[in-house]
Amino acid sequence: MNQLALGEAAPPCAPLTAQDYKSNYKPIWCPGCGDYTVLSSITKALAALQLRPEKVAVVSGIGCSSRIPAYTACYGFHGVHGRSLAAATGLKVARPDLTVLVASGDGDGYSIGGNHFLHACRRNVDLTYIVMDNHVYGMTKGQPSPTTEPDWDSKLAPGGTGLRSFHPLVIALASGANFVARAFSGDPNGTADILARAIRHPGFSFVEILSPCVTFRPEQRGWKERVHGAPVEATDDPARAARRIMTDDGFNLGVLYAGDRPAFPGPARAASASIADIEAEFAP
């Protein structure tokens, strides 16, 4: 349980609605973009948890997905490409009382930010990492990302990259993420439910959201026919979770792993010394 956040979640008067978490700025995504419904799912999840908007911070890097912070009525941090997890880690460790969400995409999160992904999973700070995966760099108009299929033809990689696709869920699991789930932007209620569970789960929660880019990958419109719910409930056994993730078809939705590793850095420690105490140690 995210105790600090939930403990202060008493509604001021009327219960907060999803609308209360939306900012006044109109999103500038392409029509049909999956990220619209990801935004709705986030605000629904926050409403379900009744978190006060000012006690929530949404952190992002660069890319279409990373515009999310400005579209929420929460505190937002829109930093540089690939470093959202680092900024969010600093924020959460310094301010454990805040609920911190991180919004990223497959290029931002897995390519330039790949190293931070591994270490954020290892570190297990209580963050919710939301990656909107459309297997393409949309903002820079259609280059292959780490999750792009090896034979996908593009201007930058004519005939395809020939590279094996990155498998974020397995990597998250192997690196120590405490909660691993897959969601689909075309299912806002299911996604909101998964996000609410991810936010509540202590430690590092990773939610991959399949979010079609209808502009550069129009064939992804077909994803809605392919997704299906996880055949079984979440497991706390990483080996079982790994087997399930490795053998599924990439469209298996739900919470796939929920571990019980304690979050870093643990309870905040009160000061045990004054600066004068520390200074006294400089005398020979």
Add this chain to the structure above:
Amino acid sequence: MELASTREPAARPAASGPEPPRPGGSISIALAGSGGSGVMTAGNLLLDAAARAGLYGLMVRTSGPQIRGGEAAALLRLATVPTESLDDGFDLLLALDWQNVNRFADEIPLRASGLLLGDADEGEPPPVFLAGGARFVSLPLKKTAKAIRGAWTNMVALGVAGRLAGIPAQALEAAVQASWKRDAAGLEANLQALRAGFEAGGAVEAGHGAPALAPASATQGTTPGAAPGTASADRWLLSGNEGAGLGALRGGIRFVAAYPITPATEMLEWLAPALTRVGGTLLQAEDELASINMAIGASFGGVPSLTATAGPGLSLMAEGIGLAVSAEVPVVIVDVMRGGPSTGIPAKSEQSDLSFAVDGLHGDAPRLVLAPTSITDCVATTQWAVELAEATQAPAIVLSDQFMGQSRAIVDRPPDPGFAARRLVAEADAPDFRRYRNTESGVSPMAIPGTPGTVYTADGLEKTEAGIPSSQARDHSLQLDKRERKLRQHDYGRWWADLEGSGDAAILTFGSVTGVAREALARLAAQGIALRLVALRLLAPALPEQLAEALAGVERVLVVEQNHSAQLFRYLRAMHDLPGRPASFHRPGPLPIRPGELADAIIEWRSR
């Protein structure tokens, strides 16, 4: 543009010729050996004992490129007055073995009156150390240690060096006792080894004369009432890295994220427990990109934050520092400069990151750049950097360097100037809150997450006053003006530089060369040559009016720095109207510039 022809490290004439006057009296001692031989431990204990005996001084660490293993030397200078620079030559070189010690030939020039001490079983000494006339004396260091069960050779060496330096045995024993964290039997054995070395030192003194500070002078600086061997709370043993860490704590830093890198690591190792003890957190990040972004994230959350690094790490942080500029998030970056570019010379000193620090970000990115003027000043300058970063909501880069960072000095307790983090923070439900409002001072109230009614998105994108991304010319221009103005208009008071001396010629310095310049100027003053010293503590933003005032009546200036391309000289020429024909004295590291070398250069410059 006039550049002094000082690109090459000066040859080492210091070993011969007349001895320069040494104000207050000092002795220079080098302890050398292969890595792991314990010379650093012995050096630290000798410094500690000197402090207990009421002396001042410093110890500079030097080693090969491998950092661990290989050859190592502790370079000490003990003095009756505060000193934070090395002397021109050494009075004593004590080598535990000869393995690669000759690599220190340039770093340890022995005076003509100097002594070279080596282990009798190690064979002939490298002749390079004797070329200037120093005498060689062999001692049975290892044999003496072996004869005492559980004793170490470096403790014998400590006894020898301590005796020849004129440190009372009581102070040496107190230093060993205070540092001993192992068994009582081991302590007793090593105290015996120390005493045996002390006695051997006496024999050397009797046979060859001692280069020592007279024992009488060793007590001159003693705090009144403090017996030798007692610690004085007014005299500290402090390294620049620890000093910067302490300044950070004093200033209010409560979050640090960093990646280990030589020579900044000790600052982090000092801070890790200290920060925890005062209720803060230190994270070891996965790399420097994470470090700076973690620090920015924490500071966005309202907690004053810092990262520390060295050259290559600073390069990796460039994008993040630019983000702090644009998003107006205060953060302090301590860069402990080393030889560069690239991996360069990690464990030795240079001042070659200045250009990067003042100009190295993309876009027009106003930031603060500061440099401590001594080991002691690492405390105050870092503390000031915290205050400035917080007051202006901008990144502040502190340019320390390996010489200051890794050297430990006996100093008077640095006073606390009272600099503290004071951030202009938005109140809850502030009416018409606009995070990046174009205020008169340029500083706009910053909303801290958790505060109701002031939510906003911090952004590295150009933005409107409300923080909405904007690519419009007027928004860009307005925000550029705001970010530049808030730094330019801040009142930096008298702290922007240390101004010393008088005369119609001035020496301009920054960082650790300031100590060298101070000593060179003191020597010249003793010869009746008066000069001014302007040691810049605030390098950016440039303060042309303040510098012009400091240089009123000055006809010519000499800019002194330790790098290959005269970075400070070029920067000052670009930002200020320097009087007369400005000249430069610069050469790269890793050999420290010596006071005598600089004094000679100043005399030559004056004659031109």
